[in-house]
Amino acid sequence: MTGPGHSATAPIPAEPGASAAAAYRAGIFDPTVLSACISCGFCLPVCPTYAQTKLENSSPRGRITLMRALEEGRLDEDDPTLQHQAGLCLGCRACETVCPAGVKYGELLEQWRDHQWRGRHTPPIAGALRAGVRVTPALAVGGLLRGAARTTGAPEPDRPHLMLGCLERSLYPKVSRAALRLIPDADVPEGQGCCGALHAHNGGSREAAEMAQRLGERMPGTIVSTSGGCAAYLAHQLGHDRVKEVGEFLLSRWDENPASMPPLRPILVDGRPARVGVKDSCQLRNGLGVFAQSRALVGRVAELVELPSAGVCCGGAGTYSMLQPEMSRAVLDPTLTQARDLGLDYLVSLNVVCTRQLASGVRRAKLPVRVLHLVELLELAL
Amino acid sequence: MNAASSGPRAAHLDPDTVAQLRRIVGDSHVLLTDGDVEPYSRDATPLFRARPDAVVLPATTSEVSAILRLATERGIPVVPRGAGSNLAAATVAERGGIVMVLTRMTAIKEISADELLAVVEPGVTTAELADTAALQGLLYAPDPGSRTVATVGGNVAMCAGGLRGLKYGVTRNYVLGLEAVLPTGEVIRTGGRLWKDVAGYDLTRLLTGSEGTLAVITEVTVALLPMPAVARTGVAYFDSLSDAGRAVAGVIRDGLVPATLEFLDNRCVNAVEDFAHLGLDRQAGALLLFGDDGTPEAVERSLGIMAATCERVGARGVTMARDVAESEALLTARRCSLPALARLAPITLLEDATVPRPKIAEMVDRIEAISARHQVVCATFGHAGDGNLHPTIVFDPADGDVRHRAEAAFGEIFAAAMDLGGTITGEHGVGAAKRGYLQARLGADQMALLRRLKAAFDPAGILNPGKLGS
Known part of the structure; x- marks a missing residue:
C-alpha cells in the first residue's frame, strides 16, 4: 500500500480534479435538482431504455452523470452521446416513482432538451411539430373536417370545459364526441390553443409554460382532458384541482353523485x-x-x-x-x-x-x- | 492521489489494443468516446470519479479470458464492474484502463430444488435470482438494500450483507462455488455444488469479498433454503437510538436470533417517510424494525417476545404489520434509507462501522458525541442485530470546511469502532474509499500478506490496481 494508507485518520480522498471542475457551472440545470441524485442506481430496473441496451448511458442515473458532465464542462453539447441520449430517453418518468432521493428527473430532462435542442440541434420532426401545433386554426379545421366535437363558443364558468387536444381532435375525433356523451353538461370552448406539453418535452419548456397559462386563462374553472400527457402537464402548471384527466373526472363525479352515472351495460x-x-x-x-x-x-x-x-x-x-x-x-x-x-x-x-x-x-x-x-x-x- | 503512484497505468489505449478488444467482444461492446465512458467513471460512492480509457462488455467466459490475457500482456488496468451500486468506490478506474462490465452475462443456468442451489452468471441481479428461486419455493437469503439493482457477481466480489444478516449471515455463507478467470487468462472453478468439500485452500471464500482484485467471477453457484412458511414484521418507536440499541441487546439476551432487527434514527425516519408515506411516527427519536420468519407458531412467539422486550426497555409505541404487503413496504422503506437521506443535502457520505452486538448502544452514543464535537449533521441507521451501523454525514460542499470536519468525524468514528472491538467496514467493502483505514484494522504483517496473495493471483498487477492488496 502506498500513499496515505498508513494512517487511521487518513482524509477522505479528493475527487481527482474536483475543485477545478466544481468551479465551472454552465447554468443549464437547476443546481439543487441536479445535485439530488446520489447515483444509487435504484432507477435502473424500471428504465425501459436501460432494459433494452443494458448500457449505463441509457439509464436515468447515467444520463444524470452525462448532464453533470455537460453542466461542469467535461462534455460539450456537440458530444455525440449527449446528442443521442437526450433523444433516446422516453421521458416516461418511471424513474421518479422509485427514486428515494426524490430526484425530479422530468425537470432535468426538460432543462437538458431546452439546451441540447436549440437551433440546429433541434430534431427536425420535433421542431416541425412544435411549430405545427401552434397553428390553432389549422388544427381546428382539421378536427372539424374529421368530426371532432363541435366547439360551443365562450366558456361558461360553471360547466366543465372539455379540452380537444391538438393531435387528438384531428387523429381521433371520436374521442371528444364520446367524452361529451359521458359529460353532457361540458362545454367545448372555442380557440382553446395548445397546452404546451409537446413543447415542454421537446426543448421548449419556457414557451410551453406560457401556452399553458394562456390556455388556463381562456378556460377558467375545471378543465377536463382526454389526453393523459396534456392533463398531467396542465395540472402541473395550473394545479391538479383545476385540471382533471377524463377518467379521474368521471369516476369522482359518478362516485360522489351516483345519479349522474348513465346506465352502463356490460360489454x-x-x-x-x-x-x-x-x-x-x-x-x-x-x-x-x-x-x-x-x-x-x-x-x-x-x-x-x-x-x-x-x-x-x-x-x-x-x-x-x-x-x-x-x-x-x-x-x-x-x-x-x-x-x-x-x-x-x-x-x-x-x-x-x-x-x-x-x-x-x-x-x-x-x-x-x-x-x-x-x-x-x-x-x-x- | 496515492493510487497513481505505482503499478500499471494506461495512457489512452493504442489502436492495436482497441482493435483486439473489438475483435474479442464485437465493435458495439467496446465504448471509447468521452460521452460513452463518462457514465462509467463513477459508482454509487460520492466524491470519487475517474475516467476509464475504455468500457468493454464481454458476454462469455472466454471473452473475459481473452480480454484479461491481452491486458496482462500489455499492462493495462482492468476494473471489473456489475451494476456499479457499490458504496466503497471499488469500481472506480483510478488508473484508467478498461472497465469490464459484466451485465451482459445474465443467464440463470439452473435452480435445483433437489440440491437446494442455483447456478447463475454474474450479471443477474440479486432480486432476479431471489424471485426466480421463490417461484420454486426457495429462498436466496442474502438481502442487500440494493437487491433490485446490484448483480450477484458484484454481491460476491464485495461480500454484500443486508437485512437478514443476523439470522442468515451474508453472501459468503451462500457461495458454494465459483468459476473465475485469473488475470493471466486461466479459467478456474473453485468449490462446486457440495456443502462439504475441503479439497485445497478455500479459494471460494478468498475470492468472495476480494473486490475484483484477484480474479473476474464469471459464474456463481449459491446455496438456497426452503422458503419459510411465514414472515412478519413489527415496528417499535423509542426516544433515542441508544434506547433502540438496548432493546436489540435485550432481544438477543432473550435467546432469539430473529431475521430482521433494523434501526433508524429520527432524521432517517423523516427522510424515509418523505419518500414512502407509510405513516411512520416522525416525532420518535428512533425506529426499530423487527421481524422473523419460520413456522406460524415460531414467528408469533418470536414477535411477541420482541414486542415485550421493546416495551420493557421503554418503547413509545409498538405496532405490528397487518399483512405481507405492509411488511414488505416497511422493509422496502428501510432499504431506501440511504438514498432517501440524499433529500437532506447535496452530499451524503455513508460509513459502515461495525461493532460487537452488545456494544451497539455505546457506539451510537459515541457517534452522536463525535458528530456534535465536529458540528456535522449525522443520520444513523443500520442492521442493529449484527452490530452493523451506517452513520451518514450529510452536507453541502459550499458550506465552508464542512468536508474536513466530516473527514475528521469519520476518522474518530472508525477509531471508536475498533476501540470497541469492531471494524471499519461491515459490508460495503474497502475499495478506494476506506483504503486509508485498512492498515489500522489489519496491521502491517497482514497487509504484507495481502500484497503477496495479490501478486500470486495477478503478477502483472492489472486487476483493479490500487485497491485491496496493492
Missing part, C-alpha cells in the same frame, strides 16, 4: 364479458399518480385484465416514435406479446399518442385486439 364478446387491458399514460401515472381510476371504470363494464407491462411506457412518448422508431418498437413489443398471451379483446389507452402507437403495434403484430380510448370503451356500454 360482451361472444357472449362473455370482454377482456380489457389498460395501458397507462406515463405522464398521468408517473407525473400525476393517476392510474387506479381508469381500471375502476373498465371494471364496471368489462373484465379488467392487468397487463404486467401496463405501467411501462408504450414507446409512443410524444414525438418519440417518430424520432426513435427502432427503440420505440422494441419498448412496445412486450406489451403486444402480453396482450396476445392474455387474450385481450380491447386495449384501453388514455392518451392520443399512446393510442396511435398501440394501434400501429397491434396492426404490425396482426393481433385481434381493438385499441380504444377509455371514453370510447365506456361509450360502447351506453
Whole structure:
C-alpha cells in the first residue's frame, strides 16, 4: 500500500480534479435538482431504455452523470452521446416513482432538451411539430373536417370545459364526441390553443409554460382532458384541482353523485364479458399518480385484465416514435406479446399518442385486439 | 492521489489494443468516446470519479479470458464492474484502463430444488435470482438494500450483507462455488455444488469479498433454503437510538436470533417517510424494525417476545404489520434509507462501522458525541442485530470546511469502532474509499500478506490496481 494508507485518520480522498471542475457551472440545470441524485442506481430496473441496451448511458442515473458532465464542462453539447441520449430517453418518468432521493428527473430532462435542442440541434420532426401545433386554426379545421366535437363558443364558468387536444381532435375525433356523451353538461370552448406539453418535452419548456397559462386563462374553472400527457402537464402548471384527466373526472363525479352515472351495460364478446387491458399514460401515472381510476371504470363494464407491462411506457412518448422508431418498437413489443398471451379483446389507452402507437403495434403484430380510448370503451356500454 | 503512484497505468489505449478488444467482444461492446465512458467513471460512492480509457462488455467466459490475457500482456488496468451500486468506490478506474462490465452475462443456468442451489452468471441481479428461486419455493437469503439493482457477481466480489444478516449471515455463507478467470487468462472453478468439500485452500471464500482484485467471477453457484412458511414484521418507536440499541441487546439476551432487527434514527425516519408515506411516527427519536420468519407458531412467539422486550426497555409505541404487503413496504422503506437521506443535502457520505452486538448502544452514543464535537449533521441507521451501523454525514460542499470536519468525524468514528472491538467496514467493502483505514484494522504483517496473495493471483498487477492488496 502506498500513499496515505498508513494512517487511521487518513482524509477522505479528493475527487481527482474536483475543485477545478466544481468551479465551472454552465447554468443549464437547476443546481439543487441536479445535485439530488446520489447515483444509487435504484432507477435502473424500471428504465425501459436501460432494459433494452443494458448500457449505463441509457439509464436515468447515467444520463444524470452525462448532464453533470455537460453542466461542469467535461462534455460539450456537440458530444455525440449527449446528442443521442437526450433523444433516446422516453421521458416516461418511471424513474421518479422509485427514486428515494426524490430526484425530479422530468425537470432535468426538460432543462437538458431546452439546451441540447436549440437551433440546429433541434430534431427536425420535433421542431416541425412544435411549430405545427401552434397553428390553432389549422388544427381546428382539421378536427372539424374529421368530426371532432363541435366547439360551443365562450366558456361558461360553471360547466366543465372539455379540452380537444391538438393531435387528438384531428387523429381521433371520436374521442371528444364520446367524452361529451359521458359529460353532457361540458362545454367545448372555442380557440382553446395548445397546452404546451409537446413543447415542454421537446426543448421548449419556457414557451410551453406560457401556452399553458394562456390556455388556463381562456378556460377558467375545471378543465377536463382526454389526453393523459396534456392533463398531467396542465395540472402541473395550473394545479391538479383545476385540471382533471377524463377518467379521474368521471369516476369522482359518478362516485360522489351516483345519479349522474348513465346506465352502463356490460360489454360482451361472444357472449362473455370482454377482456380489457389498460395501458397507462406515463405522464398521468408517473407525473400525476393517476392510474387506479381508469381500471375502476373498465371494471364496471368489462373484465379488467392487468397487463404486467401496463405501467411501462408504450414507446409512443410524444414525438418519440417518430424520432426513435427502432427503440420505440422494441419498448412496445412486450406489451403486444402480453396482450396476445392474455387474450385481450380491447386495449384501453388514455392518451392520443399512446393510442396511435398501440394501434400501429397491434396492426404490425396482426393481433385481434381493438385499441380504444377509455371514453370510447365506456361509450360502447351506453 | 496515492493510487497513481505505482503499478500499471494506461495512457489512452493504442489502436492495436482497441482493435483486439473489438475483435474479442464485437465493435458495439467496446465504448471509447468521452460521452460513452463518462457514465462509467463513477459508482454509487460520492466524491470519487475517474475516467476509464475504455468500457468493454464481454458476454462469455472466454471473452473475459481473452480480454484479461491481452491486458496482462500489455499492462493495462482492468476494473471489473456489475451494476456499479457499490458504496466503497471499488469500481472506480483510478488508473484508467478498461472497465469490464459484466451485465451482459445474465443467464440463470439452473435452480435445483433437489440440491437446494442455483447456478447463475454474474450479471443477474440479486432480486432476479431471489424471485426466480421463490417461484420454486426457495429462498436466496442474502438481502442487500440494493437487491433490485446490484448483480450477484458484484454481491460476491464485495461480500454484500443486508437485512437478514443476523439470522442468515451474508453472501459468503451462500457461495458454494465459483468459476473465475485469473488475470493471466486461466479459467478456474473453485468449490462446486457440495456443502462439504475441503479439497485445497478455500479459494471460494478468498475470492468472495476480494473486490475484483484477484480474479473476474464469471459464474456463481449459491446455496438456497426452503422458503419459510411465514414472515412478519413489527415496528417499535423509542426516544433515542441508544434506547433502540438496548432493546436489540435485550432481544438477543432473550435467546432469539430473529431475521430482521433494523434501526433508524429520527432524521432517517423523516427522510424515509418523505419518500414512502407509510405513516411512520416522525416525532420518535428512533425506529426499530423487527421481524422473523419460520413456522406460524415460531414467528408469533418470536414477535411477541420482541414486542415485550421493546416495551420493557421503554418503547413509545409498538405496532405490528397487518399483512405481507405492509411488511414488505416497511422493509422496502428501510432499504431506501440511504438514498432517501440524499433529500437532506447535496452530499451524503455513508460509513459502515461495525461493532460487537452488545456494544451497539455505546457506539451510537459515541457517534452522536463525535458528530456534535465536529458540528456535522449525522443520520444513523443500520442492521442493529449484527452490530452493523451506517452513520451518514450529510452536507453541502459550499458550506465552508464542512468536508474536513466530516473527514475528521469519520476518522474518530472508525477509531471508536475498533476501540470497541469492531471494524471499519461491515459490508460495503474497502475499495478506494476506506483504503486509508485498512492498515489500522489489519496491521502491517497482514497487509504484507495481502500484497503477496495479490501478486500470486495477478503478477502483472492489472486487476483493479490500487485497491485491496496493492
